[in-house]
Amino acid sequence: MAPSDPAISIRDLSVSFAARRSQAVEALGPISLDVGRAEFISIVGPSGCGKSTLLRVIAGLQRPSSGEVDLHFEGRSVTPIATVFQDFGIFPWKSVLSNVQFGLRINGVPKHESKERAEEWIDRVGLAGFEKSYPAHLSGGMRQRVAIARALAVEPEVLLMDEPFAALDAQLREIMQDELLKICAGRTLTTLFVTHSLEEAIVLSDRVAIMTSRPGRVLECTEIAIDRTADGPFRESPQFGALRAHLWSQLRVEVDKQLEASRSRG
Amino acid sequence: MTAPASVLDRSSVVARRPKGSIETVAARERRNRALRISLGLVTPVVVLLLLQAGAVWHWWDRRIYPAPTDLISATRVLWTSSHLESNFFATLRLVLEGFALGSAAGLFVGFVTGLSRIARSALEPMLSTLYVVPKIALLPIFLTIFGFGQTPKIALVTVTVFFFVWISAMEAFATVPSGFVDAAKAFSANRRAMFVHVYFPSALPQIMVSLRISMGVSVLIAVAGEFVIGTQGLGYLIINSTQLFLMPAAYAAIAIVSILGVVLVAIVTVIGRFLTPWAESSSKRSAM
Numbered sequence: 112m113a114p115s116d117p118a119i120s121i122r123d124l125s126v127s128f129a130a131r132r133s134q135a136v137e138a139l140g141p142i143s144l145d146v147g148r149a150e151f152i153s154i155v156g157p158s159g160c161g162k163s164t165l166l167r168v169i170a171g172l173q174r175p176s177s178g179e180v181d182l183h184f185e186g187r188s189v190t191p192i193a194t195v196f197q198d199f200g201i202f203p204w205k206s207v208l209s210n211v212q213f214g215l216r217i218n219g220v221p222k223h224e225s226k227e228r229a230e231e232w233i234d235r236v237g238l239a240g241f242e243k244s245y246p247a248h249l250s251g252g253m254r255q256r257v258a259i260a261r262a263l264a265v266e267p268e269v270l271l272m273d274e275p276f277a278a279l280d281a282q283l284r285e286i287m288q289d290e291l292l293k294i295c296a297g298r299t300l301t302t303l304f305v306t307h308s309l310e311e312a313i314v315l316s317d318r319v320a321i322m323t324s325r326p327g328r329v330l331e332c333t334e335i336a337i338d339r340t341a342d343g344p345f346r347e348s349p350q351f352g353a354l355r356a357h358l359w360s361q362l363r364v365e366v367d368k369q370l371e372a373s374r375s376r377g
Numbered sequence: 378m379t380a381p382a383s384v385l386d387r388s389s390v391v392a393r394r395p396k397g398s399i400e401t402v403a404a405r406e407r408r409n410r411a412l413r414i415s416l417g418l419v420t421p422v423v424v425l426l427l428l429q430a431g432a433v434w435h436w437w438d439r440r441i442y443p444a445p446t447d448l449i450s451a452t453r454v455l456w457t458s459s460h461l462e463s464n465f466f467a468t469l470r471l472v473l474e475g476f477a478l479g480s481a482a483g484l485f486v487g488f489v490t491g492l493s494r495i496a497r498s499a500l501e502p503m504l505s506t507l508y509v510v511p512k513i514a515l516l517p518i519f520l521t522i523f524g525f526g527q528t529p530k531i532a533l534v535t536v537t538v539f540f541f542v543w544i545s546a547m548e549a550f551a552t553v554p555s556g557f558v559d560a561a562k563a564f565s566a567n568r569r570a571m572f573v574h575v576y577f578p579s580a581l582p583q584i585m586v587s588l589r590i591s592m593g594v595s596v597l598i599a600v601a602g603e604f605v606i607g608t609q610g611l612g613y614l615i616i617n618s619t620q621l622f623l624m625p626a627a628y629a630a631i632a633i634v635s636i637l638g639v640v641l642v643a644i645v646t647v648i649g650r651f652l653t654p655w656a657e658s659s660s661k662r663s664a665m
Contacts, residue, residue: 170563194563202557204578204655217561217570245655265564 117145117183118269118301119169124178125326126164137326139164141178144320144329148183151295151302152332153312155362156322157369162305165327166271169303170194184268185299189218193262197274200258201246207233208242210257214265225264232260236290252283259287263294270302277307285346288314309358313351321361324369331361443625448632451625461614461633468599468610469637471527475534476595480588483539487546487584492576497547504543512537512598516605530602530610537598538591545587549580582656585649592645596638611637 125140139161146152154162167173169180170192184191193214194200201210208226211233215225233242236256246254255275262270276284288311295302306312312319313335321330335354337345345351425445431437432444443451455461486504490497512533519529553576561575603612611634618627 167559171565172559172562190565192563194560196556196560196563198556200556200560202560202574202578204581204653205574213561213574214564217564217566217574247655271563 118148119146120181122179127176149299151317153304153316153319157366160322160327189265192269193267194271195258195262195275211260232264236260272304324365447625448629451629464614471599472595475531479535479538480542483542487543491547491550508540533602534598541591549583553579582653589645592642
């Protein structure tokens with residue numbers, strides 16, 4: 112199942128933190144995972160299993176303790192990786208337009224061109240007319256769309272999303288999921304998507320990686336073989352329910368373990 | 378026979394009603410706001426009227442505690458005797474030069490100590506200790522270093538402003554939320570971009586507050602310096618007029634210095650609002 116031409120290859124990656132008494136705390140790994148070009152992989156796992164740490168290592172915000180991560184870029188984008196954070200991602204001191212332009216401007220895209228591209232993406236995420244607004248005056252859903260537009264405006268090859276829809280209400284979540292699917296379709300965009308929601312993972316992904324309790328390893332990678340071009344509400348189909356039940360039975364064990372571990376610690 | 382209803386019937390109705398139609402409530406709200414604003418004006422006017430009445434009707438000695446209207450004529454006298462203008466501009470220049478130098482130095486050192494742990498370790502203990510030294514006590518030393526004239530006073534204002542701005546700038550730069558830093562790093566921002574797009578704007582609202590405070594303090598310290606080195610300036614005018622027992626002139630100079638301070642602080646406030654349009658302004662919040 113592993114792709115022959117991976118965009119991201121993770122080999123025996125592990126991350127540990129220095130703790131008191133010079134005893135390192137294992138946070139993540141060892142993990143090995145290949146993400147194919149244009150593949151969409153969701154990562155689900157119990158809280159504190161290191162999902163976000165994994166993304167941070169891939170994004171270059173944190174160094175691995177051992178193992179290696181290789182990113183293979185074709186070199187066709189302004190910045191090859193873009194990250195959407197759960198919160199704090201967009202700058203309150205910049206207008207919507209300046210936020211979306213940010214990645215373009217600091218990487219030397221001329222003012223005029225970056226403005227055009229930013230406006231195009233603002234339009235695509237449905238925020239036309241809000242270019243001059245500051246994030247403080249936008250709703251949570253609109254702010255998250257600014258973050259997504261900002262990430263996609265640099266036309267990245269790899270998109271990392273860390274619970275991007277967690278702060279949104281349930282209806283808006285579904286709408287944003289559909290919008291993200293539309294945006295990804297027809298693009299060579301490799302996406303790693305961290306989420307707590309199995310439904311979200313199934314709806315969006317080519318594969319769903321379930322992680323174990325801390326230190327997180329990949330327990331299972333499940334292929335979501337569905338035809339997204341087919342009409343009809345996939346979320347209501349029996350196939351969807353079966354997938355969800357299967358993933359949950361796997362995940363349940365790990366969540367219980369994590370709970371047990373935190374209980375014995377506390 | 379049934380008892381009268383008023384005796385047996387203990388039921389009661391607690392009514393929750395609006396205080397009037399939407400229009401009347403809105404009208405009342407408008408009236409209340411008008412009242413609050415006019416109260417802000419009425420209080421000082423009443424105080425001024427009382428001061429005037431007390432002086433005019435000899436509740437106290439008008440020569441020592443002049444009437445507000447006396448200040449107007451005193452200002453006119455100060456103006457025509459021509460040294461008000463030069464003294465005013467001497468103080469204004471002193472304030473602006475000291476403020477500019479002090480805030481620039483404070484910003485720079487605040488930036489360095491806020492972002493570099495090494496610089497912070499090297500400088501913070503020493504500067505924190507120097508911070509509590511009463512700056513006015515340094516004036517005699519500045520006199521021996523810079524001689525008479527404006528320079529020792531500029532140095533005094535500069536040093537005072539420096540510490541105010543340094544402390545808040547350091548805190549502001551050191552506490553930039555890591556989420557913003559990560560977001561910019563994720564777009565592979567270089568050091569310059571990090572400063573221009575993240576550190577500086579994130580720290581700016583707090584820095585603007587310290588600049589506002591510093592501007593007020595600058596006026597205070599400038600006048601104090603002019604008290605001690607009495608050669609020129611509004612502070613000199615105040616102390617000189619008092620010594621010559623020209624009380625209206627002294628009060629007029631105090632009033633002018635106060636207005637100068639209010640205007641300068643207001644200018645910094647307006648510039649701050651202009652530079653940080655994303656920040657929620659305090660006047661909007663404190664509308665109660």
